[in-house]
Amino acid sequence: MADEMDFAAELEEEHLARSISAARQPVPAGEPGECEECGYDRPRLIRGWCAPCRDGRSPHQQRAA
Numbered sequence: 001m002a003d004e005m006d007f008a009a010e011l012e013e014e015h016l017a018r019s020i021s022a023a024r025q026p027v028p029a030g031e032p033g034e035c036e037e038c039g040y041d042r043p044r045l046i047r048g049w050c051a052p053c054r055d056g057r058s059p060h061q062q063r064a065a
Contacts, residue, residue, distance in 0.1 A: 030044035037053035046054060 028046050030046050032041075032043050033045050033048075034041050035045060035050040035053055036048040038050065040050060042050040044051070
């Protein structure tokens with residue numbers, strides 16, 4: 001009979017499999033240009049947006065770091 005530890009181990013295995021599958025997705029190449037959202041000139045845009053705008057971060061936070 002399965003107990004809580006068995007269920008936890010099964011859940012962990014399923015999560016690991018999903019995480020590995022998600023990490024294997026191809027990464028778009030991107031292209032340089034001006035971000036449609038923030039207006040900054042960036043070396044890599046995906047569908048017209050820079051990484052901070054795609055992630056929901058402020059471009060000013062990234063520059064201050």
